[in-house]
Amino acid sequence: MSAPVLEIEGLHVLLRGERREPDRLMLRGVDLSIRPGEVHALVGESGAGKSMIARTVLGILPHRAQVASGHVRLLGHDWLKMPPAARRAMLGRDVSLIPQDPMSALSPAHTIERQICEVLRLHLPMSAQAARERALALLDAVRIREPARVLHQYPHELSGGMRQRVLIAIAFACGPRLIVADEPTTALDVTVQREVLRLLRTMQQRGGGQSGGTAVLFITHNLGLVAKLADRVSVIHGGRIVERGLVAEIFDAPHAAYTRALFAATPRHDRPAEALRPIDPAVTAALDVEAAAYDNAWARAR
Amino acid sequence: MSLSPRAWFGIAVSLLLAACAVGAPWLAPHDPLEQDLLASSLPPAWAADGEARFLFGTDSLGRDILSRLVWGARPALIVAVAGALLAGVVGTFLGLAAGFFGGWWDAVVSRLVDVWMSFPAVLLAIVLVAVIGTGLWSVVIAIALIDWTRFARVVRAEAMQQSRLNYVVAARTIGLSRAATLAREVLPNVLPLLLTLVTLEMGIAVVVEAILSFVGLSVSSDMPTWGGLIQEGRLYVNQTPWLLGLPVVALALAVLGFNALGDGLRESLDPVVAR
Numbered sequence: 295m296s297a298p299v300l301e302i303e304g305l306h307v308l309l310r311g312e313r314r315e316p317d318r319l320m321l322r323g324v325d326l327s328i329r330p331g332e333v334h335a336l337v338g339e340s341g342a343g344k345s346m347i348a349r350t351v352l353g354i355l356p357h358r359a360q361v362a363s364g365h366v367r368l369l370g371h372d373w374l375k376m377p378p379a380a381r382r383a384m385l386g387r388d389v390s391l392i393p394q395d396p397m398s399a400l401s402p403a404h405t406i407e408r409q410i411c412e413v414l415r416l417h418l419p420m421s422a423q424a425a426r427e428r429a430l431a432l433l434d435a436v437r438i439r440e441p442a443r444v445l446h447q448y449p450h451e452l453s454g455g456m457r458q459r460v461l462i463a464i465a466f467a468c469g470p471r472l473i474v475a476d477e478p479t480t481a482l483d484v485t486v487q488r489e490v491l492r493l494l495r496t497m498q499q500r501g502g503g504q505s506g507g508t509a510v511l512f513i514t515h516n517l518g519l520v521a522k523l524a525d526r527v528s529v530i531h532g533g534r535i536v537e538r539g540l541v542a543e544i545f546d547a548p549h550a551a552y553t554r555a556l557f558a559a560t561p562r563h564d565r566p567a568e569a570l571r572p573i574d575p576a577v578t579a580a581l582d583v584e585a586a587a588y589d590n591a592w593a594r595a596r
Numbered sequence: 597m598s599l600s601p602r603a604w605f606g607i608a609v610s611l612l613l614a615a616c617a618v619g620a621p622w623l624a625p626h627d628p629l630e631q632d633l634l635a636s637s638l639p640p641a642w643a644a645d646g647e648a649r650f651l652f653g654t655d656s657l658g659r660d661i662l663s664r665l666v667w668g669a670r671p672a673l674i675v676a677v678a679g680a681l682l683a684g685v686v687g688t689f690l691g692l693a694a695g696f697f698g699g700w701w702d703a704v705v706s707r708l709v710d711v712w713m714s715f716p717a718v719l720l721a722i723v724l725v726a727v728i729g730t731g732l733w734s735v736v737i738a739i740a741l742i743d744w745t746r747f748a749r750v751v752r753a754e755a756m757q758q759s760r761l762n763y764v765v766a767a768r769t770i771g772l773s774r775a776a777t778l779a780r781e782v783l784p785n786v787l788p789l790l791l792t793l794v795t796l797e798m799g800i801a802v803v804v805e806a807i808l809s810f811v812g813l814s815v816s817s818d819m820p821t822w823g824g825l826i827q828e829g830r831l832y833v834n835q836t837p838w839l840l841g842l843p844v845v846a847l848a849l850a851v852l853g854f855n856a857l858g859d860g861l862r863e864s865l866d867p868v869v870a871r
Contacts, residue, residue, distance in 0.1 A: 352769045378773075386770030398762040403784040412780070413770040464770070 297370065299472045299509045300351065300389075302326040305364035306592070307346050307355070307533075320346045320359060322533040322588050328472065331507035333498060335524035335541070337514060337556070339573075343533040344513045348474045350374075351511070352391055353381060369471055387417040390465040392475040392494070396457035396482070400449035406433075406460055407445040410467060417468045432463040435500075436493060455486035459493065466497050472509045473498070479519070495523060517560050521545055529553050531578070532585040551577050603860020606795075609853025616669035624663035625649070628820045632658035637836050653838055655828060661839065664820040665846050671732055671814065671821050672850060675805040679739030680797035686740060687747025688790060694748070695755025696778050705752065709745045717742050721804055725813045732815050735808055739801045747793055754789055758782050788862045795858025799851035806847055822847050 307321040321343050328334045338344050349355045350366060351373070366373040369388055373381070390413075393399040400409055410429040414420055420428070426445075433441035436459040449457055458478065465473050478494065479487040499507050512524055520527050520541060528538040529552065537550040548554045555577040599607075616623060636658040639646045646653060652661035694705035724738040758764060759782060767777045802822075808814040809823030822843040829840030 354765055354768050382771040382773055384771070385768075386772075391766065391769040393762055393766055395762055399766045401763040401767070401781050401785060403781075403787070416771055461766075 296330050298327045298367075299330050299369060300326070300328040300511065301365075301367040302347070302351075303365045303367075305347070305350065305366065306362040307343075307350060307359055308362040310358045310360070312358070319362075319589055319592065320533050321350075321364075322585065322592070323364070324530070324533070324535055326528055326535065326538075328509050328511060330471065331509055332525045333495075333510045333512055333523055335512045335514060335520040335527040336530060337517065337520055337527055338530035339515060342530045344515075344530060345476060346533070347530075348391070348476045348511065348513055351389065351472075351474055353385065383417070386413050386470075387468040388470055389472045389474065390468070390470045392458075392461055392465045392473060392478045394477045394480055396454050396461055399461055400457055402449055405446055405448055406452075409449075410445075410460070410464055413464055413467050428467070429463075432467055433460070435466075436460070436463045436497070438463075453486075454482055455490060458482060458486075458490050462490070462493060462497060466508070470508055472511065474511045474513070476513045477515070478512075480514075491519065491523060517557065529556065531581055534585070534588075536581070552581060599864055600860050602856045603864060606853050606855070606857025606860050609849060610857050613669050613673050613850055613853070616666045617673040620667045620670055624660075624666040625651070626660035626663040628659060628663040628667040629818060630659065634658065637832070639836070640838055652842055653836070655836070655839055656832060661825075661842055664825055665822070665842060667820045668822045668825060668843065668846070669850075671735075671809070671819065672802050672805055672847075674732060675735050675739065676798040676801045676850075676854065678733075678736045679743075679801035679804075680794045682736060682740035683743040683797055683801075684747050684790065684794045687744035688751050688786075690744070691748040691751030692755050692778060692783065692786070695752040695757075696759050696782055697774070698756075702752070705748060709748050712742075712745045718804070718807055721808060722811065722813060725808060730813050730815070735805055735814050738808075739804055742804075743797055743800065746797065747790075750789065750793060751786060754786050755782055758785050788865055791865065792858040792862045795854045795861070799854040802847060802850050802854070 303325055305321050305324040305326075306319060309318045309320050311317050324343070324347060326334075326336075326347065336344050336347065346355070346359065349359075350361060351368070355361070361374055364374075368384070371380075371384070376384075400406075404412075407426065407429055410432060411422070411425040414425045414428055415422070418425075429445060430441050433444055438444050438456060438459055444452065444456070444460075449460075452460065462478075475494065479490055482490060494510070497508075498510050512520075514520060524541050526539065527541050527544055528535045529544075529550065530536065531552050537544060537548065537553045544553065545557075548557060552573075555574040559571050559573045632654065635647065635650065635654055637656050638650050638654040638658075640653045640661075641648050641651045643653070650660050650662070652665065654660055655664075690705045690708075694702040720742050721738045724741060725734050728734045728737060755778075764777060764781055767781045768774070772780065805814060805821070806823035806826065809821040810827045812824075812827070814821055814823060825843035826840060826847075829836070829838075829843065833840050
């Protein structure tokens with residue numbers, strides 16, 4: 295078994311309160327390990343801490359949030375202790391992001407060509423001409439029709455689905471080992487969603503030049519997507535991983551009460567729509583009590 | 597890329613001013629300082645007792661008004677361009693830093709702007725020129741020192757808003773440093789706004805230069821300026837009203853033209869606004 299691409303151990307992220315508000319723990323000792331080439335889904339409700347994990351890995355925590363303790367190892371580097379310049383050299387090259395909202399993630403002032411070439415030339419020794427050719431090939435790889443024309447367009451001239459393809463092209467441009475996909479299809483409409491996911495899957499397997507494919511940390515709240523796309527899954531609630539394992543096993547026989555409640559709340563087409571069920575409040579209440587106890591213990595230990 | 601009529605008007609006025617400023621020695625029909633006391637206080641050529649060789653008439657010393665207006669475009673344009681650019685560079689730099697980095701930068705720049713803006717602008721200009729001494733470049737420096745706050749305030753707000761947008765966050769995830777993100781992502785997105793601000797400021801700078809030369813604090817009196825012309829015209833406003841009216845028209849046309857130029861160019865250059 296080769297070494298994990300990303301290894302998170304006991305990660306605590308603290309959100310400093312504004313004025314009188316107390317500080318709040320957003321992540322309560324998260325452990326997470328992603329192997330080379332695997333798609334690892336991170337599932338949870340809004341506010342469970344999914345994006346905090348993504349932001350920690352990418353070094354873009356909001357400024358009131360800080361890592362209180364824990365380790366993040368990325369490709370064997372102690373990621374949180376690396377000097378910023380060394381970290382920047384890896385960002386966009388070895389690890390990159392597919393953002394949630396394609397409408398605002400591209401700069402409105404630059405053409406698509408410039409935005410793809412920017413990341414290429416930042417990380418790879420490439421002439422402008424070579425970068426242009428590679429950008430064209432990338433647009434072709436993400437199945438954009440008339441790539442030569444799109445290259446000279448501005449983001450506002452493209453649809454949401456097209457922009458997400460461009461962002462996928464940018465994410466895969468330098469052949470990364472790990473991609474963080476933060477709800478990459480939430481902002482897209484359903485028909486486009488499926489195409490983008492299929493594209494993400496092919497790109498991931500092809501790995502942008504990486505043998506064995508690119509590992510993906512796939513953040514979502516959609517269990518249907520997890521079943522289709524992911525190899526492994528971690529279920530997160532209240533900043534803690536409540537269950538982890540192979541997708542097949544967990545979908546077959548979930549252990550944690552929260553995972554079972556989550557499955558029970560998933561809308562299914564063989565049930566009438568009015569039977570939409572919320573997550574069993576007894577289960578989340580029990581978890582909240584545990585979280586409060588954890589916070590107290592953690593505060594005392596500090 | 598098609599330009600709006602507004603933009604064309606702005607371009608036309610700016611080109612006219614530039615032509616006058618550069619080509620004054622050739623375009624002006626007379627020496628602006630040459631006195632012809634036999635032909636003093638003549639009305640414009642189209643008036644009943646006007647003379648064809650003095651299109652816009654003459655002043656009390658018999659100097660040709662048209663020539664003086666054409667020569668007056670020179671200091672006006674120099675001050676407009678240099679003053680607006682200098683104010684723009686200073687204000688943009690401080691505004692970007694304040695809006696993008698926030699924290700300490702923001703606190704210092706914002707307080708500085710607050711204090712600065714509490715002084716009445718024209719008074720400050722007069723005091724500044726009195727301190728640094730008169731002359732064209734003193735006027736330029738005075739304008740930059742007074743009006744950098746306009747740029748700083750607007751650019752700060754815009755940079756702040758832009759830096760919250762996802763593309764700025766995304767730029768950091770491809771490995772750009774904060775300074776590089778600021779220069780390569782935020783600045784280009786502030787640029788259309790900046791263009792409008794610079795041209796607006798050019799209009800303001802022309803007016804400030806006119807005010808300073810009106811009170812005699814701009815260039816020396818042997819160089820005709822619009823403000824100087826207005827000041828002279830004011831004395832004889834009952835006998836020779838065109839003496840006051842014509843430089844005011846020139847001033848207003850310049851301000852209108854610069855503003856139209858800014859708006860028109862922004863519409864054409866901003867990829868989101870442009871069709």
